[in-house]
Amino acid sequence: xxxxxxxxxxxxxxxxxxxxxxxQSDPNSPTCPSTAKQKDLGSLLLKELLEMGISDAEMDDNGxxxxxxxxxxxxxxxxxxxCSHMDTSPDCSGAGVKPIIHDNYQGEDIILPDDNxxxxxxSEHKDLKQQIGNDIITASGTTLLGADNKxxxxxxxxxxxxxxxxxxxxxxxxxxxxxxxxxxGRGVDQVDLKKLGADFGYTIDxxxxxxxxxxxxxxxxxxxxxxxxxxxxxxxxxxxxxxxKILADVIAALPKDTLTPEATHQKEGFIHPVSFSxxxxxxxxxxxxxxxxxxxxxxxxxxLEKTVTQVMAPYPNATFDLKIKAQYRNMxxxxxQHPQIVQYGIEAIERAGxxxxxxxxxxxxxxxRLSFMGLPxxxxxxxxxxxxxxxxxxxVQDMEKAVQTIINIACIWEERS
Numbered sequence: 001x002x003x004x005x006x007x008x009x010x011x012x013x014x015x016x017x018x019x020x021x022x023x024q025s026d027p028n029s030p031t032c033p034s035t036a037k038q039k040d041l042g043s044l045l046l047k048e049l050l051e052m053g054i055s056d057a058e059m060d061d062n063g064x065x066x067x068x069x070x071x072x073x074x075x076x077x078x079x080x081x082x083c084s085h086m087d088t089s090p091d092c093s094g095a096g097v098k099p100i101i102h103d104n105y106q107g108e109d110i111i112l113p114d115d116n117x118x119x120x121x122x123s124e125h126k127d128l129k130q131q132i133g134n135d136i137i138t139a140s141g142t143t144l145l146g147a148d149n150k151x152x153x154x155x156x157x158x159x160x161x162x163x164x165x166x167x168x169x170x171x172x173x174x175x176x177x178x179x180x181x182x183x184x185g186r187g188v189d190q191v192d193l194k195k196l197g198a199d200f201g202y203t204i205d206x207x208x209x210x211x212x213x214x215x216x217x218x219x220x221x222x223x224x225x226x227x228x229x230x231x232x233x234x235x236x237x238x239x240x241x242x243x244x245k246i247l248a249d250v251i252a253a254l255p256k257d258t259l260t261p262e263a264t265h266q267k268e269g270f271i272h273p274v275s276f277s278x279x280x281x282x283x284x285x286x287x288x289x290x291x292x293x294x295x296x297x298x299x300x301x302x303x304l305e306k307t308v309t310q311v312m313a314p315y316p317n318a319t320f321d322l323k324i325k326a327q328y329r330n331m332x333x334x335x336x337q338h339p340q341i342v343q344y345g346i347e348a349i350e351r352a353g354x355x356x357x358x359x360x361x362x363x364x365x366x367x368x369r370l371s372f373m374g375l376p377x378x379x380x381x382x383x384x385x386x387x388x389x390x391x392x393x394x395x396v397q398d399m400e401k402a403v404q405t406i407i408n409i410a411c412i413w414e415e416r417s
Contacts (some may be wrong), residue, residue: 004162011403012137015154016099018044018148021238024094025087025184026348033063033180041086045178046151052161054176062190065178069163069171075170077417081201082159082248083174083324083377084152086184088144089388096339098140101396102404105136110393112141118390119392125393127385134389134394147394148387152204153178155382155399159406171410172417177201187366188373197348198375200341200410203367204397206381208357209398210349214342215332215360216368217269218297222304224250230281241318243283247276248310251285259300267292267360268374271300272356292330294358319378328364331371338376344416345378348408368374380405 006131008014021041026034033039044057049057049067057067057289063086071077088094105128110120119140120363122128128136139145156176163169175198179187182205228243251273257263264270269291276285287304302325308320335342342358349356367377383398 001274004159004400004407006265006396006403007056011154011399012101012135013159014157015034015137015394015399018150018153019097019099022095022097023087024090025181027090027184032186034184034186035087038086038180039063039222042178042180045086045157045339049158049160049176053164053231054342055259060192063180064191065176066192066195067160069160069174069176071171071173072167073170073172073414075172075414075417077406077413078199079173079197080200080413081173081175081177081196081375081382083177083179083203084156084202084205084382085149085179085187085371087180087183088146088148088150088154088341089183090375091388092144092400093142094146094392095304097146099139099144100138102136102138105131105134110136110138112138112390115141115390118393120386120393125386125391130209131395134398136230136393137396138393139390141390143393144380144389145389145394147382147384147392149182149382149384150331151204151384151394151399151402152382155204155402155406158403162403162407162409169407169411170414172414173203174410188369191370193373193375200376201336201367201370202345202406203377203379204382204402205365205384206379208396209381209383209401210354210357210361210382211358212342212345212349212356213361214335214363216328216330216364217290217292217362218294218330219325219327219364220289220297221327222289222301222302222324223284224279224287224304224308225282226250227319227321228268228281228283228315229317230279241315242280243278243318244280246311246315246318247278247285248281249278250308254288254305254313259303266361269296269300271304282403288327289324290362294321312326328368329372331368331376335378341376342378344412348405348412349380349411351408352404354401363371379400
């Protein structure tokens, strides 16, 4: 099997090319994609796919990019897809990204030049300890970098280019899928499964070198609306029941040492208020509810409702509505039914000369929802770190290993079929 070599720094330059394009998504926009600028990157990816010889590559009206690397083996194989997302998080500016390569990192703290208060400290970024001698890419201090998930885009594109140019590396049909709006939870809302035409796949959107994630949170969203009683504040005694204050009391009544993101880790779930708005007469809060089992998720929803009911007891004329809606479910429920997909992913990582690290995600990926749409889809490392922040960074050498892992996955499925 041929081994991928990052000649002339093609991978790092490809990543930097993508990172410079602002693709921040917008949760308040009703369109798909939520921001038209995501199509700027989509158009570049389409152009590069066509130039490398993927003749059926296309971008649809919703900004999804599709392409096919045809099979070059006589064996009958399942169709695999590789997926990454084009958008960056709304949590931090993605405009005017200036990527910087820090060659031959030696363990020093990295001070970003455009804002010296932004410092990547070795003591705070544990994975930097594994990067001695490697080349680290950061932004300049005023924006995020966009390694989440442009590292994944670059890695899939490099792997595709390698497979097209090396027909001696045998593989089945491989599909490429690049999605918009993953960061705002809409990454697969408009995906065309017929056009994709795959049996299963791998998202390339993970963190630490060697990680493969086959488990995510199960997730619900909740909207709590308090209907208060408004009256003139000068004559409000015994009459006013402020929806603002009631809602504030609800949030204050939720646990502070448990069941909250600030106090949980590993397999612990939470209830997290993410927005709050309103007036005396009506106030509304949005929550995200997370856990690794559907049973615990349901318990958290019941706990929220119980808390609201208790807080409302002293307010006889106020009422509330609590609407809880499913967002995504733990993909392990599906992947456990198809163990080979994860097993071959682990073997592919080990063939790249690194230790495979099966992990759970305290979050979700496009693969969470794709798995429940009939396309089992674990998540492979892309090498992105400190995402959604100005301290975001990625290692060129880790990205190279991700490219090799993608190639290995394609080869292993061909060998074993």
